[in-house]
Amino acid sequence: MAYWVGLTGGIGSGKSQVAAAFADAGVPVIDADVISRGLTADNGKALPEIRKQFGAGVFDQEGRLNRAQLRDLVFRRPEAKQQLEALMFPLILSEIKTQQQKYAQAVYGVIDIPLLIERPEFMALISRVAVVDTSEQNQIDRVRRRSSLEDTEIRRIMASQASRKERLLVADDVLPNNGTVQALVDKVGRLHRYYQARFLYLSRVNP
Structure with missing residues (x-):
């Protein structure tokens, strides 16, 4: 049985980059947004x-x-x-x-869920919560650079999501993202090694 980590973060936090880094490391990644787009x-x-x-x-x-x-x-x-x-x-x-x-035979996998904190039914799917965290101003700046949205629209989207405080309160692991992309990828690498060791141990003691 694979263990599952719920990955979340606000718009512009860098969550997609983190998910991609886990995938590059060979970790199964399920993306709720991709599923949603497929359904529509x-x-x-x-x-x-x-x-x-x-x-x-x-x-x-x-x-x-x-x-x-x-x-x-x-x-x-x-x-x-x-x-x-x-x-x-x-x-x-x-x-x-x-x-x-x-992916039942994998050691662990990641489920990328933007609204993880807001929806208890999604929390029931996972064993651990990883939050990508950054300042609200970073969120706004990043979204503005990658899209045509105005600041008021970005803030409206942010207001519809869980707050930073709410996400951090339920986080088992926090990935601060206030630096370079490479720094973030390096953090994912360290967390990946920790998850591999932890979940492999748990799978042996709880077969």
């Missing part, structure tokens, strides 16, 4: 129910989901956010469990 891509499993609950206005003329339109609707209407989460999270959870079974 062309012919995705979630599309019929999204159309039913939110109407044709969140789809373009070719029948593809207009993600920007849906995102704007969700931010403007809290009840729409709750509807979408109630629709998507069971599907994401089911797909994560399916993927976990594929």
